Amino acid sequence: MGVAPAPQPVPISSAQRAAVIIALLGEGAAKPIVDKLDDAALAKVAAALENLSMLTRDELIEIVMDFLSRLRKTNGALRGGRTRAKEVLSGVVDSGRLSLIFSDDSPETATDEDDEELSVWERLERREPKQIAAYLSRLSPNLIALILQKLDVSISSEVLGHMEGDKLGPMIGHMVEPRKADPGVDQVLGRMVEMEFLNAVQEEAEEGGENLASVGELLSLISSEKRDSLVAFLRSKHEDKLEGIEKSIFTLEGLPDLLPKNAVPVVFREVDQSFLLKLLGTLQGSNSAVSDYLLGNISSRMADQYRDDLSGMQPLAADEAETVQREFLNTLMGLKRRGLIVLERSAEKDA
Template structure:
């Protein structure tokens, strides 16, 4: 017998794991459990060797008696099942859990597409919309706010001053109300907006074809054309859409010969993007890339365009994987 209660034994095990930096998973405990554990550790001082060994032995015996464990929650279960469930099944489970109150509704709301967020922002009371914008990631909140009619945007902005005193319980109720409202919105057969789909297609079109298509769209539907322009992300947009600190991460994902060819671009916007990349790398790396670019001479236009397309594809992949976030497009892009 050690004379320690279960929390104190847990504190001993965690303290031993801390010596080896092996405490991954503590963040999966709820906040109350984390607090209790920390309080136990704060109230303990010296544990003798015999007691320590007894706690370790008991812990190991309990581990050996365990046959199988389950995550004990939906998020953990879905992570364990991974790709074995269809996207529709995963989505249905998450939606049902959020609506029933089993999980945080705000996680679902933050994952809604931009069009759904804008629809909610136009339909719900300004107080609810102000709370929604307070909880959304900054980029999503900004895109939603900018899309509001000017007068409604002013009223929502004024309502933001009343969000500071909201309690966690009230915030959760608001999240459930908004999630129910989101579930009632019409579901398009093709989830990706048409302007985004067209923009993604034009990302990889030649510059002259892209300009020709956008010109034709301007003549027929200015609003759609504007949406397509905002969805397009090309090499020349890198200085305005990429945070300088993200440049080294992007470069690490690229084959160096591909990067050098892309940096050889001579068109005004593309050359500015190449300078932006070089400026935000270490001096040594930037000088090395400049030397390789000089040694390359004048590559064929097609080779440069293919290299720039590869850079854009890499950035898009990192964005889809959640490893970087594109900044909002400028009005003149």
């Protein structure tokens, strides 16, 4: 009696392999994946598991190794965004359903969402090459090489142009050596760049901007003589910061460029009328353009009343007039902090 041939293993379908991976991940790890599957996909997973007989340990290992092998063939990252989503879904759904899924697309929405989902390396490419070079100069040659290889060659070459020192030779040496892609290393490297540079630069810029704005406001509230002296000092010692400071300096002469027209009625509503009359009295003569701007953006009846009152006023002494103007600027900043008005030089006028 002959020996019966060993039964041939039944081929395991792709759907069954996916079901096995989900089952092996366990409830905690698999839940985020399952939550994203629709009812039809879940039905396929359930059917795939139902149609599986007992799998041996070797078969389970083969499925897992196949999954890991496919994963390692990727570049270690998955780019998202609506554009990428369309690319992926176009291979698995028909064009009609694809159009229905993305029917709410608009150019602005797509652009905004893609910007929010940029990879670490895409975000890095948007930084100033000189800033990137300064950051990389603190790293070891092998890390510099790994990071530069992640960037577009046009960006990396510009970054390299800002770099000097003994690290450049070893760095090029690392770049010419063949390197096996390692998703784990790439992920850690990206996280390091994000924490040490991308996020740090953003926080520093935000804090620096707030600090410069405070200096600008401070200079706005001192006498013009002292302000001119301090601005001259900043120009000689901190020229790189001066532009940011000057954007926040509010002077009476520059008020038409800083105070929006629709904010003028708010000022006249919130500030005491007798004080405003004093202020307008100090603006006659060389600053008459500021007075015209303020009176030109309130009701004609109210403006005429102020003009009538001004005609009988005696001019204030120079030091008293400057005190009134500084107090008015301080009042404006108080209104700004309360959110009642905006004081900001427009981009068009900066240009």
